[in-house]
Amino acid sequence: MKEIVVISGKGGTGKTSITASFAILGGKNIVVADCDVDAADMHLLLQPDWNFSEDFFSGVAAEIDQDKCIKCGKCADVCRFNAIPIVEKKYVVNDLNCEGCGFCFHVCPRDAISMIEQNVGKWFISNTKAENHMVHAALKIGADNSGKLVAKVKKEAKQIAVSEEKAFIIVDGSPGIGCPVVSSLSGADYAILVTEPSVSGIHDLKRVYELVKKFKIPAACIINKADINTDVTAQIKAFLDEENIIHLVDLPYDETFTKAMTAGKTIIEFGESEMKKLVENSWRKIKELLTDKQKRSSPS
Ligand code: SF4
Ligand code: SF4
Secondary structure, three states: EEEEEOOOOOOOOOHHOOOHHHHHHHHHHHEEEOOOOOOOHHHHOOOOOOOEEEEEEEEEEEOOOOOOOOOOOOOHHHHHOOOOOOOOOOOOOOOOOOOOOHHHHHOOOOOOOOEEEEEEEEEEEOOOOOOOOOEEEEEEOOOOHHHHHHHHHHHHHHHHHHHHOOOOEEEEEOOOOOOHHHHHHHOOOOOEEEEOOOOOHHHHHHHHHHHHHHHHOOOEEEOOOOOHHHHHHHHHHHHHOOOOOOOEEOOOOOOOHHHHOOOOOOOHHOOOOOHHHHHHHHHHHHHHHHHHHHOOOOOO
């Protein structure tokens, strides 16, 4: 079983549409993991049945027992995050501001404060319209710890892939270069970098590749909308050469892609098109790269 992570370093590159297309092409042979837990949207294209769900708990926040509280205000005085305001003459904890440091818990003279584990979201196992399993999640508004939720999604996807002897896990990686994308990359066998020829596109590609290099994961790149700025596309290709990253394909700007998305479909399901052939060829090449070590680039 091989794990392929699709990342972009920034939003709006077409990463999720391309990953969903690979999920359709992989069919029963793969497990999908949507690790973009802060703004999950793969379900819009893969139409999961939300078969199983479970709450996800992570981190702690203070809670005040009003029956024990004598309103001395010591907790509010020590809180550096202004998380204990007075509301209707009572000291209460604002969950969104509480960092869970526990200082208030230690200074309370009446043991009125407890540190409670937080329900920060849900994770799901679904069956998709591509007849594969998809593990996905949704973080609550304002909740943090998305890196831990990503790790949970990946762990569950891996368990399914191993127990059902699937060939691949396709991971829709988190955007950016923070904790969630670090979790997305951890343990991956191959990284597919999706970029676009814009000043921010090449900048974010270089930043996210620094992370990929740290993990020593071989990588290949898809340049989406490659024809909208040929100068920057040439700069991206020079960077790929320099770093020994395999250039998988140039995808042209094509409104069919957007029309398919608007219809809730991937490009693979939206009739015959040049774009469909290019994405199919890319998936075929990725499978070859994962089975032919000679063709794999490996960052030093
Ligand atoms: S320190 Fe304890 S007793 Fe004092 S206001 Fe806070 S919760 Fe109430
Ligand atoms: S746990 Fe820390 S951040 Fe939260 S309310 Fe208490 S002192 Fe403030």
